[in-house]
Amino acid sequence: MLKTNILTFIIVIASISFLNGQNSSLRNLSQPSDAKTRSISPENFTGQKGMGGMASLEVGTAAKAARNLGQGWKVNPYIRIKPGEVFTLGEIDGSGIINHIWMTPVGDYRLMILKFYWDDETEPSVEVPVGDFFAAGWGIMNEPVINSLTVCVNPRSGFNSYWQMPFRKKCKVVLENMSEKSVSLYYQIDYSLEEVAPETQYFHAQFRRVQSVPYKEVYTIADNIKGKGNYVGTYLAHGARKMGWWGEGEIKFYMDGDKDFPTICGTGEEDYFCGSYGYNDREIDGKMYYSEFSNLYTGFYEVKDPEIDGFVGVFGQYRWHIEDPVRFEEDLKITIQCLGWGPDGYLPLEDELASVAYWYQTEPHHSFPPLPSKENLVIQKSIKE
Numbered sequence: 001m002l003k004t005n006i007l008t009f010i011i012v013i014a015s016i017s018f019l020n021g022q023n024s025s026l027r028n029l030s031q032p033s034d035a036k037t038r039s040i041s042p043e044n045f046t047g048q049k050g051m052g053g054m055a056s057l058e059v060g061t062a063a064k065a066a067r068n069l070g071q072g073w074k075v076n077p078y079i080r081i082k083p084g085e086v087f088t089l090g091e092i093d094g095s096g097i098i099n100h101i102w103m104t105p106v107g108d109y110r111l112m113i114l115k116f117y118w119d120d121e122t123e124p125s126v127e128v129p130v131g132d133f134f135a136a137g138w139g140i141m142n143e144p145v146i147n148s149l150t151v152c153v154n155p156r157s158g159f160n161s162y163w164q165m166p167f168r169k170k171c172k173v174v175l176e177n178m179s180e181k182s183v184s185l186y187y188q189i190d191y192s193l194e195e196v197a198p199e200t201q202y203f204h205a206q207f208r209r210v211q212s213v214p215y216k217e218v219y220t221i222a223d224n225i226k227g228k229g230n231y232v233g234t235y236l237a238h239g240a241r242k243m244g245w246w247g248e249g250e251i252k253f254y255m256d257g258d259k260d261f262p263t264i265c266g267t268g269e270e271d272y273f274c275g276s277y278g279y280n281d282r283e284i285d286g287k288m289y290y291s292e293f294s295n296l297y298t299g300f301y302e303v304k305d306p307e308i309d310g311f312v313g314v315f316g317q318y319r320w321h322i323e324d325p326v327r328f329e330e331d332l333k334i335t336i337q338c339l340g341w342g343p344d345g346y347l348p349l350e351d352e353l354a355s356v357a358y359w360y361q362t363e364p365h366h367s368f369p370p371l372p373s374k375e376n377l378v379i380q381k382s383i384k385e
Contacts, residue, residue, distance in 0.1 A: 035192040036194070038192070038193060040092075040189040042079050043076055047092065047189075054072075055071070055076035056071055061076050061077070061080065062075055078186040081112075081184075083180050085177050086174050086177075087175050090172070091172045091173075092170055093170045094169070095196050096167060096191050096193045097164055097166045098164070098189060098190070099162070099190050100188075102160050102187065104158055104185070106140070106184045107177070107183030109131030109137070109140060110378050111179040112175055112185075113127065114129070114173070114174075115175075115176065116165065116171065116172070117172040118167045118171055118203075119170060120169065121363065124368075125205075126205040129377065130159070132207055132356050133207075134161065135316060137316060137354055138303045138305065138316065139379050141305075143156060144292075147296075148294065148296055148297065148320060149162065149320060150162045151163075151318070166202065167202070201229055202360060202361065202363055204360065205359075206222060207355070208354065209353070209376070209377070210354075213350055213351060213353055215348055218249075218336065219335060219353045219355075221236075221335065221355045222334045223334075224331075224333070225331060227330070227331075227363075228328070228361065229327075230321075230325040230327050230361075231359040232325050232359055232360060233318070233319065233320040233357075233359075234355065234357060234358070235318045235356040236273070236336070237315070237353070238314075239311040239351055239353075240314075240340075241312065241351050241352070242340065243286075243288065245281055246349060247279075248268050248340055249269045249336050250265055250268060250269075250337050250339075251265075251269070252334070252335050252336070253265075253326055254332070255330075256328055256332075270300070272336075273298055273319050274298035275300055279292075279300050296322075301315065302314065306382075308379060308380070308382075332359070334357065336353070338350065338351050
């Protein structure tokens with residue numbers, strides 16, 4: 001009798017998950033759900049049912065292209081955001097989950113800041129430059145191709161996020177244009193209106209950048225994360241300033257009261273991002289070459305842009321802790337060493353590092369450190385004569 005009751009309870013719980021539309025996978029896509037699918041884009045800013053494609057030629061951003069076709073024919077597929085403007089991409093009332101975001105921005109990626117607010121919070125849980133959020137932090141025309149489970153970057157600048165982002169009362173997604181030029185954006189936010197389980201945690205993402213890591217100091221990826229949660233991913237943009245190998249630094253996870261020494265200590269930068277032996281680095285005719293890769297959980301790529309000043313190599317790396325989340329009960333801090341290899345062994349470097357930390361946690365979260373100033377966000381380009 002006890003076994004029967006336990007089995008019944010498991011079936012009921014599983015049915016609730018299916019009916020709520022949560023925990024989607026190939027195994028349960030055939031199951032019915034009470035979740036209601038909605039989508040926000042410039043063709044339907046509110047996501048309301050039956051309200052898409054209603055823009056008129058008088059207000060549409062693509063009115064000129066659609067002038068011979070009229071309403072309903074791709075009249076308003078993108079937005080323009082003025083200098084200094086904070087544009088609300090989407091605002092949703094009720095309980096639900098953002099399941100997918102697609103966008104293709106045109107502008108300075110480092111000065112286009114994505115912010116997400118959950119429920120009634122006044123400080124964002126996500127505050128990241130748009131390119132870095134999608135693991136493409138080296139600017140427009142330098143987008144990699146990424147084929148991962150949670151982030152896909154498709155040619156040329158098709159940015160996709162599949163991070164699940166639940167909310168209970170409402171959510172608000174904005175993009176701030178910090179530049180002195182107008183920017184344009186095509187985008188779509190796909191979400192479901194549904195009940196969210198009471199124990200569900202909120203999605204967070206935080207950006208940091210140091211243009212030159214001080215000699216023998218470590219770089220902080222995340223700090224002052226308080227509460228219970230799951231750390232789920234890291235993106236790291238690395239600008240190497242010296243020839244030779246630059247990725248010896250260990251990543252360290254200090255959790256739940258750790259002081260001088262961490263609970264998790266990696267063995268090297270490329271090791272953490274699941275590569276090995278310098279990503280097959282080799283020097284040919286005075287130039288370094290590497291082997292790029294992109295898969296469901298990890299990836300490495302090189303940016304070949306001769307106009308980016310101050311570096312002999314420019315790289316991006318990501319690791320998603322999908323099957324191996326780092327679980328913390330009280331607090332979390334993450335650092336990585338800026339370390340290379342020299343003639344006498346390990347060589348402390350003063351490279352540029354920029355990162356995004358992704359995690360889920362219970363609210364409220366601690367305030368994020370301020371973003372770098374506008375001048376310290378942009379990627380320096382060489383001046384053409």
